[in-house]
Amino acid sequence: MKKKTISFAAMLALCTLGRAQELQQLDEVVVTDSRFELKREHSGKTVIRITAEELEKNQGKSLAEVINTKSGIEIGGSRSNAGQNLGYYIRGGSNRQVLVLIDGVQVSDPSAPAADFDLRLVDISQIASIEIVKGAASTLYGNAAATAVINITTRKASDNPLSATFRSSIGTNQSRDDRKYNPSDFSNSIAVGGRSGKVSYQAGFAQQYADGLSVASSGTERDAFSRFNTNVKVGYQATDRFSVDVFGNYDKYKADMDGYAMDGSFIDTDDRSISKQYRTGIAPGFTYGRGSVQASVAYHKIEREIVSDYPAVYDAGSLVADIYNKYNFNDRFYTVLGINYIRNDAEFDTDQDFTITDPYANVVWVSGFGFNMNAGARLNNHSEYGTHFTYNLNPSYTLLLKEESYLKALGSFSTSYIAPNLSQLYGQFGANPDLEPEEDRTLEGGVEWKTGTLRLSALYFNRREKNFIFYGTEGYVNINERYTVNGTEAEFSVKPVDFLQLDANYTFTENRDQVALRIPKHKVNATAGFDVCEHTFASVSYQYLSDRTDAGGIVMNSFSLFDLYLSHHILSHRMKLFANISNIFNEDYVELAGYTTRGRNVRLGFSLSF
Template sequence: MKRKLCFTLLLLTAMEHVPAQSILKDKEEKDLAVMLKEVVVTGTGTEHYLKDAPVQTEVITRKALEQYQARSIDELLSGLSPSLTFHDGDMGGHIQLNGLNNDYILIMVDGKRMNGDVGGQNDLNLLNPANIERIEIVKGAASSLYGSDAIAGVINIITRKSHNKVEMTSNSRIGEHGDMRESASVGLTLGKVKSVTGINIRHTDGWRNTDLQWNQQQLKPGSTLKTVNRSTNYTLSENLEWEINDKLQLTAEASYYERWVNRQHGQWSYLANDFYYRNYSVAAGSKYKLRGRNYLTADFSYGRYGYFYDYKLREITDYFIDGERVTYYPGQRIKQSVQKQLLGQAKGVFYFGEKHILNAGLEYLQNYLESPHRIEGDETSVYTLAAYAQEEWTATDRLVMTIGARGTLHQETGFNLSPKISALYKLKDFNLRAGYAVGYKSPTVKELYYNYTATLGGGALTAYHGNKDLKAQTSQYASAGIEYNGGKVQACITGYVNLIRNMIELVEITPTPEEKLDEIEKSKEYRNLTKARIWGVDVTFNYQPTKDISLSGGYSYADPKAQYPNQGSDYMKYIAIDATSQHNATLNAAWRHNWKRYRLGIGVYGRYQSTRHYVKDNDADGFQTWRINTAHTLNGPKKWTLTLNAGVDNLFNYIDRTPFGRNRGTTTPGRNFYASALVKFKSR
């Protein structure tokens, strides 16, 4: 055994997530596609049936994605998962999971860290819905397996693989306010080579929910700002797989993304520029099968993500070059920041008999940031080295335990150890799960070095400052839950507590005399808060009384609070973490029926979000929205499927008319009619 373990460690040269040797190895090929829908990989990095996964995992299937017909992936996730909340912005999707924002949520694509941070937020517009097979959500600290950022949880987006000679999918959606989305993919299999090519285009004319704006502490009518700005984006992607032989598989990926955001210039808001984003990424990977079910993987990826100003008005800046003040003119495109990420990963999975699985790997991550005038020297970088090991032990037919740890060395914050232990106990139709983990999050390059001034959402002119003295954030996460899997009913309730130390937040500080001369109203700096604590409960259920009717939903309660500095006598008092809501719920009901040549589906989806709390500014109102979608599927030739969808977003016409410069609960424009067409073609 010792020799085998030593041999294992010597073979580790690559990581991260290529799915494990299939647990369905004894199934026939025709059964594989069906059974894989019940298989998850994110919680442990190895394959498990969903009902047997040692780590609780929430799954959004491709079928649910197509039936919901959302305007965006943000809207889809928040509509189907009560734990996730979003509010759209020009800088990407502002995500929250169980009381923590985007910074504490690791988003992955096929098990690899998603790149493309824009203004501190991941822009999910980068993803092509037509290429998504399913989405797996694991809540709680997962740093022992996935490293930094996985304190609140992990969202793993699994992309489609080509299984036929030719596969084509096209999903076209149009709605009010100039909303348009086209998501298409083509899958080809030529011998041992498989290819999936995708294109995703999205456009909106935007909308305005109010013309009121706070300006110089006064509420004024006649604002020309838009609640959601006019924007257009597209993504081109290519995924290749090559089966060299029975042991070796190679993969390659590439994507290119552009986005334009047009901002309305107004009488109180001098918006001299629009926004432009240009991103591209490339990746390569390999998987080598060893004896039995053992295997090694290696992955490498590089991404470059650019953020620019497109000037439409003349602007005199506060920057000087060779003693002369810099002035920009209409038609100029000026780089604001370019982020580059270099990621190398290695992983080995080894099966020791039927009771032990060792999952171990190495990771190297280098983050670069270029930004003229906003960081010292105009560019900087930070590296991270990490190694991890995890053991899955099937102690009995009823008890499965997972024990692991990751060691991380960060250039600025030093070494950190993130252990984890979890257990699953099966009792007839019930699963009992419990776990404890230490979470870890290193400061981002922007939090360390980035300095800028901006007016966001029509609010006050604010200076934002990085902080080179930041410490790494850590958390202690514990959870326990019970799951029931009956014939017609599935239900789960999980309680958790998350204790965070050195939490990084933007904290308001006193503006400097120089900032006051520049008419800056507020100044904020990234700081390590003393403590933060979150506890909550998640409930999900699925009930299918007949083959045609299903009812599902969930409720998430979170109480996220932190001790904020500069609060005077309230320094030790726990205050609600910025932009968090305690109560979130979803309810979905569907009816489907088949006739010979026609299938009708009707789905009703509800979403509730309570008041969103803020430390300094006003709280955002709670709200609930409902939508209805009707799906009409025409059963034509075996190779073709056509589904026409028609529906109504925000059925009861709720509109948040909070003035610009104050926090809003939602940006929805009110009742919105839409239609879509989903076309599929498969040739074996």
Template structure:
């Protein structure tokens, strides 16, 4: 609850900063990098969503999962449960291992995780400046695991100013459906400092969040959580065309949790996760060419203290170099290479190496046609060579009041089994084959010059060698049959007046094999933002999640559909740098489940204040 709570509160705060400005952001001013070239969002030939500060701020005080689960095509299961709940990333009906997360251009993953994914619970939302969501297979551009989506996170960049910063505090309740208390069981404190001059800039940020008041499973015992984040970065302009960026982050997350086997019950279990990441990025920019390099190292440890105690440790070393150039007025191209080494400690030390070579070409005509194509050769230490590719034509037309775009995309992806699935003592299977899939999408978009947009996309993805857990052998195995997942995404947003903005999205997802536990076939998100004056804003958001299937033992059960209503208000004190915000989550105290037998958040209230200097 608290997570969603804080998130909303921050959302209010954000609205204040974002919507205190009456000027709408024009779409031709917004650039995305879905092709690894910067270009206008109205010209991109893929299904892309760019979330900027104005979209993120209303969710500050919550989590990245809360923000993402409100976007078209995305359902984050666990985002509305106990703060320590495991998260499942269902994008276009896929799962965690099919989603690649980049932070400041660096692929992040945890080789000790079952799915080799990045734990979204560990990142502090207030440290994020923008999020770009690229839907569909993109292995040829971004590497293995980019099978259903790429989530590109850009953290707050240091500003070239002498000194600045911000302080934010939030207190909120953390109740489930059966309880309502105003006790401040969700507490968040965030601090950021920025220092810089015309050539160099640096920043450091700290955050701390503590929660209690809810049980992990439906029960009576509180299971508390704690999260601390430290991040620092420094940007050094060595010359007019050469820049060196450095990053350091350290994340700590802990949570009490309950027993799930042999039955769900309160228990005195404790989970701790620690990770750190160091990145060095040199960047050279010429008149028509550029080179971006990267050296990164990350380590992680996960410790489970229960009646079945276990600890995992791992690290990742990653190198990449990308050279891009403007070949002519119509053609741009890039070539690159990437090497990644993953290590993990299970019953023994294990590792995997992956060497990639990739190329991408973008064609932009003088008229209305655009196309990009690319390919990647992946050399895996266990699975040998695999080719992936993408072909992406699009048409766009510029009218006086809107831009019209039609796009299509055909792409493939390759996913090697995680080290856990290969080498875990109890469930590992070293005979697993890598997964592959082919994705096709076709869509149309309208981008209104006043900031509104309309998007409609059909997607279809075919899986081969899908890896799943076998309830008979209790090991991971490859599926013996191929299957398809398909669906439709709809998005509409429009400023009805200068002070009233409406946004809605709908996602339909169908798995022809009947797979996809906890994935809703139908999902809707709608929000209304009312700007009363330059300093005060009111936000109403509604979410509908359709019926889903869950598994209890070996029996399928149905999780009923549900509606959630959330209200948020924010106010900025004129010229003082102080913002006040409040929110009520799950206004009608809806009773719902994300996982059978586990708690979800009920009605909650949060209050917060921030000061920028």
């Protein structure tokens, strides 16, 4: 056990080796928690922002792996076979309580059991930045935004007439017991963009193929995963005040799966999952005086197929329209008024659909004496469940200590609303058309201190679920009891010298009323990075998870993982060579009971820009 669990002191010693990411500066802005660009010290949330620079320093990793290093978040399946289903365990919640946005537009799969969005469909090379707001956020973003909103912003066109970036990497993909280090994971991408006069354009293609691992831990066959992504975005700046963007995406993956034998054991099979996603939309914008009107209309179509002894085909779509007016009365008072329309449809035995039409309003006040308030309300109008009211109160107080230093106290009381999705109501497995909506309330309180290059934050959250939707022997049912989840999140970031950056976070999560499957009570992430010289960068990352319980009462022991990353720029920084080693010490651990986890793996790659 001592070998499996590295002491926290040892982790901190390793943290003196390097630097991981740039410290967020005083003038850093956050958007997702209010839809306005607010300085961090004026925001009442501890918003997580993953910058383009941080994404560059995580080349070779999946989107789920990058998000999984942040406080309050556990992405189950991100350490397993590349095609493994992902579990979004944020603040003790589940997939259906997490809302994903791409360029501010809600995306989901209405045919999926959780109606969630599959992060495996997104390639990290297409992303410019990510903002994560934890806690109930239904006021601004509507149904299902109960434990977190993950807002993914895609890459924008360069100001040059033509620019391009090529990325390619090759790596191993093996379990702990496999020491052959055969190349088994291949990734390539290209992005081209530019601007000419009033027109901008951005296009990209990405591809990944991986095999070498069996999905089942008892299996021996190599279960492959393949994905490709294409995207096109064209913008037109008609006047100084009016602009419009048109975009289209096509993403597809195939993932080999394993299944169950007659005796219930999990074994090698020839099962397979195929998923296709089509997204297209238009986003016009008009500015006037102190305000602007933003709109987006997008259609998102999902086609899925399960090839097994119990085959299934799913066809679903979402039409999403969001129009809102932002108005700044002055540099202290900001308002948002909008209306959001969603139509979800899915094909089961028959075609099923519902619509949601939500007017909403949000106000931000930044006083001149340190007090800040972010407050809003939303009237959810569901075609099946009528009207439901959600609201948010998010006060904070910032004490400016000296230049580039502040102490901020924050609090939040917010509600959310999760209507049963089409799969739960009409799907092929355990459907129940009599389900009632699930309700969620989140209470938060915390502090954040920043001085110079040091930032510390600590936050307590208490989340209460009502009418919890549970899948049991009788299918989907509402649980009349109220469940409470509480926890703490702490973050630390410091740059003690110019060439050294240290970052760490700790999360404690406790479900008071039921067993929290696959969710660790304690989780630690730490990263240290070092600018070896002007052109060379190195980092060491550490992750610790405490014991967890899986289905059937299986206890999965705690584990610790260390990763190493190196990069070097050549050709006047146009070309970057990188290498990473994951699970350096080849830790023997279980992430999901019965499933294979990755052992020590190596990846080499490069990126070239011009």
